[in-house]
Amino acid sequence: MFARFSFIAVIALLASGCANTSPTLGSKNISYGDTKAVETVTNEFGSTDLQMIAESMTRSLAQSGILQGRPVVQVYDVKNKTSEYIDTREITTSIKTQLMKTGVARFASDNTAMQSQVDQLKLQNQSGLYKKSTVAKTGNMIAAKYRIEGSISSIVKRSSDYKDVFYKFSLQLIDVESGLAEWMDEKEIRKTTER
């Protein structure tokens, strides 16, 4: 009796030892990495460059003291003057998100979101589908006091031994009424590959 009981206990222990308790499923070749790590896979524009640019520009602008009283800002697309394909909208989205988190500015619909905004206003006011008291009135949108625009350019040099890429990102804050640039900053990045 005791021997049979011991045998069952040993089998149960072995079975529980073999059970997969890891909260993972799938191949061991795939892993999640640190999204904030310095990425040097190639010397093309990468995640670290995007993060460094957004971080540096946002903090410089927020700390400058220009944005007093949470003014309304409109963000324009960053002009890509490099020879690479860069999704510059992601740079402006990161800058906008981080500025929003600091609480120093409010943002007007930018040029890509404007069409959706206008469509929604038209739909609410012209379709007759909505209850009058809940309809957003036209003519109440807040105009931007400032606009943010920027550009990214690069200089690429190659030799038999080296590939050197120099990125320059510029961002400026312009007063819409006066047209004056009230704040401007640059971020330079150099990446060199030795073959």
Place this chain on the structure above:
Amino acid sequence: MRFKFIAVVALALLAGCATPPPPEPGSAASKVVAMGKLKNIVVGAMRVARENGFMTVNAQLSNTSYNNKTFYYRFAWLGPEGFPVAEEETWKSQMMYGEQTRFIQAIAPTTKAVDFRLEIKTP
């Protein structure tokens, strides 16, 4: 005589094992979190100021080697309770020439930050 010798050796061993005293709270050293032993990079004086409500830090770093050295760093921004007030910063790579001394500057992402930590690592 033999007992004295053993006692001296034991004391010397114990002294060797003793951990260095922790840095004084509020000192520059208390703000540095070195991930592993720093090779040839020394963190010096730090200047902290508040500009337009945002905490700004200037830290002096020196390369003690004759060769160029790269290090990685980032700042963590803490609130009054000692907890982070913003998401983690991206790691930055910085090259220093042989025997160079330079300053790294950082601005807090929010006005809520009252303290910071400099995380630093050498490859």
